[in-house]
Amino acid sequence: MSALSKPPASGIDLPGAAMAITIPAADGYPLAAFVWRGVDAPRLVPRPVVVINAATSVKSRYYFRFAQYLYDNGMDAVVYDYRGIGHSRPGRLRGFQASWTDWGALDCEAVLEYATRMWAGREVHLVGHSFGGWAPALAPSNRYISRMVTVGAQFAYWRDYGAGARWRMALKWHVVMPALARVFGYFPGRRLGWLEDAPAGVARDWSAPTPRYEDRPSARRQFRDAGLPAAQARAHILAISLTDDPFGTVEAIDRALGYFIRCERTHLRIAPREIGREKVGHFAFFHSDFQDVL
Template identity: 60%
Template sequence: MNLPTRPAPEAFRETASDDYLLGGFTWRHIRTDPTRPVVIINAATSVRCRHYSRFADYLFAHGFDVITYDYRGIGESRSGSLRGFKASWSDWGALDFEAILQRAQREFPGQPIDVVGHSFGGCAAGLAASGAAIRRIVTVGAQFAYWRDYAASLRWRMFGKWHVVMPLVTTVCGYFPGKRLGWLEDTPAGVVRDWGTPTPRYETRPSGLTLGELPFSRVKAQILAISITDDPFGTVAAIERLLEYFESSERTHLRIAPEDIAEETVGHFAFFRSEYQDRLWPIALAWLQHAELKQGTPGRRI
């Protein structure tokens, strides 16, 4: 499919409840339509929102308004040095995503609100106090980065990289200089601490909240969780662990093997590359449009 000429997304600034200034982009149709959904794209940990621009173009071309944004300390939402900068996964969800969710309700009053969450972005979808406003969610490889859930063949290598080396470098530098090392974007120390915590349970992370106090149960959206068999983060155990938190939601887990789409590898990050707009993106589109998996959809339900 050839997408139409890319619209010029509007850059915006949004203030979170603690007065932190967030940055992002909006794809907005000229004519207001109360039936048109608006999609918020939640990025993976330390991946800039610009990574999802082509996917946002795709959704816009299919009739959605779209919002992308960066979490505090990342990309459009970074201001100065990250050394000593305070931010955590909880902040990214409870403060940053919440602010964007409120913005969507304010900027697109009455329109349905959907969310696409990549990796941590799927977790963030359950951390906003206004989560009840979400109609549908598509997650891709969404999990808590619990090391025991990593793919068995790579588990110890990944543990060493993400749970030993990354925290050690962060301790020395005061933040993780990921861009310099070629490991994602620079990352606040608090986020690295959350990632490195050796527990599968979100409520024991530094948020200090019990499961009953977390907002996940407020979300009553129709959820499609997409996982890829060669994604070492997104194993069945990892995906299912997160889905259990969305106890008030209707949940569907679709597991896709690269060979299902005539590929050798896809992994954790490739889903949002434009080369997959004809093979993988229609799966997310169909769910956002009708909360359904069309006949012939690659993969299998778990």
């Protein structure tokens, strides 16, 4: 069970029907999570539950308005912070052991298990942003997901970056980021204004120059003798990408989708001009400014 008598994120301004809880990860690490839960009316179709996975080093509160929007439109929702991020951050991040694989195989796994237990018999959907759309590939409980929507979801192979920004992004994320992580014992993204601070293991996984996730540092340990759990997922996947997102190129999205071999997969590519906007990029899909057009 997960709910605490004293919310783990006390002091944060929660919208609408949101409630702060703690979900123990698969190894017992306490994850801060936020739940929007309604009550089904008799004789109506049960409300599905939507697990929302954040992008790398983005706090869960970035998705609060999106979760509230889902709740207001007939769905329950769970948003959470990966270990080392936001309200799941330990007192000291330097030397804290956490990786992308931990975020998927332990953290996402635990939240999926929580959703299937707390909403027994309901459909479980998942919305994943950037790495959050890849995390279910690492979670054995992905078999419970009936539908997935991913936005710019990939695992950062540098050759997949947009051609116009590829070398600048490679320098930033594959040279500078791991170098700083080695010096500080974590990636100090906040002081650089890039992202939130992140565990060093996440920086190592991101910066690995391999096109196969199995060859990332943490994945080699976790999946050395077995394939990724992505192969067992059977969800209907809608992968959304934006033409002005240098992370979410066609090559990057299709590389990630290629692991979900048993899923029905659709890649929807959107140009900002098609919705009457100049730009959307990698992050703005979840801004409330876009709720009427996206």
